[in-house]
Amino acid sequence: MKTAFITGITGQDGSYLASLLLKKNYQVVGLDSRKYSLGYENIKAIKTKIILEPGDLLDLKSLSNLIKKYQFTEIYNLGGLTFMPASWKNPAMALDINTLGVARLLTVIRDYSPKTKFYQASSAKIFGLPKQSPQTETTPLSPIDPYSVSKAASHFLVNSFRLHDHLYAVSGILYNHESERRGEEFVTRKITLTAVKIKHKLANELVLGSLDSQQDWGYAPDYVKAMWLMLQQDKPEDFIIASGQLHSVKDICEIAFSHLGLDYKDHVKLDKQFSRQIESKSPVGDASKAKKILGWKPEVDFKTMIIKMVENDLQLIKKENNL
Numbered sequence: 573m574k575t576a577f578i579t580g581i582t583g584q585d586g587s588y589l590a591s592l593l594l595k596k597n598y599q600v601v602g603l604d605s606r607k608y609s610l611g612y613e614n615i616k617a618i619k620t621k622i623i624l625e626p627g628d629l630l631d632l633k634s635l636s637n638l639i640k641k642y643q644f645t646e647i648y649n650l651g652g653l654t655f656m657p658a659s660w661k662n663p664a665m666a667l668d669i670n671t672l673g674v675a676r677l678l679t680v681i682r683d684y685s686p687k688t689k690f691y692q693a694s695s696a697k698i699f700g701l702p703k704q705s706p707q708t709e710t711t712p713l714s715p716i717d718p719y720s721v722s723k724a725a726s727h728f729l730v731n732s733f734r735l736h737d738h739l740y741a742v743s744g745i746l747y748n749h750e751s752e753r754r755g756e757e758f759v760t761r762k763i764t765l766t767a768v769k770i771k772h773k774l775a776n777e778l779v780l781g782s783l784d785s786q787q788d789w790g791y792a793p794d795y796v797k798a799m800w801l802m803l804q805q806d807k808p809e810d811f812i813i814a815s816g817q818l819h820s821v822k823d824i825c826e827i828a829f830s831h832l833g834l835d836y837k838d839h840v841k842l843d844k845q846f847s848r849q850i851e852s853k854s855p856v857g858d859a860s861k862a863k864k865i866l867g868w869k870p871e872v873d874f875k876t877m878i879i880k881m882v883e884n885d886l887q888l889i890k891k892e893n894n895l
Contacts, residue, residue, distance in 0.1 A: 814857025
């Protein structure tokens with residue numbers, strides 16, 4: 573039986589990946605960094621089928637003990653500081669978790685379990701303000717905030733260990749991907765949840781920074797399939813995973829509110845304090861390499877994804893408020 577280790581197992585991607593690997597008959601071990609206590613609801617349905625081990629990306633000893641104990645077949649590093657604005661508040665923490673955490677994992681793999689395959693959750697944010705569009709795996713990295721700097725450094729670390737120590741280590745350069753399990757601080761979920769609250773008269777308005785901001789958005793369960801596929805290849809390579817299509821915040825509002833029989837124009841207010849001071853210029857990814865080599869393609873389109881999120885939030889609000 574293959575054994576996989578997932579950091580960030582309680583998060584959106586980690587929980588979907590755990591379910592996928594269980595279906596493929598893996599033994600799944602998750603890093604339980606209890607001081608953060610996030611997302612346990614996401615793994616409620618599979619908690620009895622997985623192993624949760626205490627540890628922390630900041631603690632080399634805990635990582636060493638786990639990797640020595642299990643000699644994992646695959647490690648998926650999905651843990652870290654993932655909300656970009658938060659990285660400005662504590663850039664040192666972003667680098668310690670997102671970059672030095674990766675260094676700790678790679679060092680322990682090299683020293684104690686060199687046959688383990690390693691997946692690093694990279695990000696399209698590493699391209700910063702790209703001059704090339706769409707971006708490919710060879711687009712120059714140009715990070716512009718502490719989060720993307722930490723991810724870019726991790727990206728280079730993975731490549732360094734792959735070349736120097738011949739580890740099977742890859743980075744998945746994933747563009748924005750959302751789902752019913754997305755945190756409420758992210759704009760997609762903020763829109764769908766607030767729209768549902770407005771529908772049930774539990775909120776009066778939705779305040780956003782801009783309707784014009786665009787992103788390449790995809791559906792998280794589709795993207796975790798790509799993570800697994802990256803570790804099933806004969807040789808380690810980095811891949812961009814993206815929908816290749818741009819959608820705006822306005823598009824999300826239109827789909828979410830109209831699905832509820834509402835007009836977003838009656839409820840959305842703009843406030844510049846919610847706008848990011850530095851924002852990438854509509855990054856869009858070219859996933860042709862992943863489609864060719866991995867045989868990967870997205871299965872859930874943008875509109876369907878937003879409707880799924882709205883329907884899920886409807887059920888949550890009804891349950892929480894006995895509606």
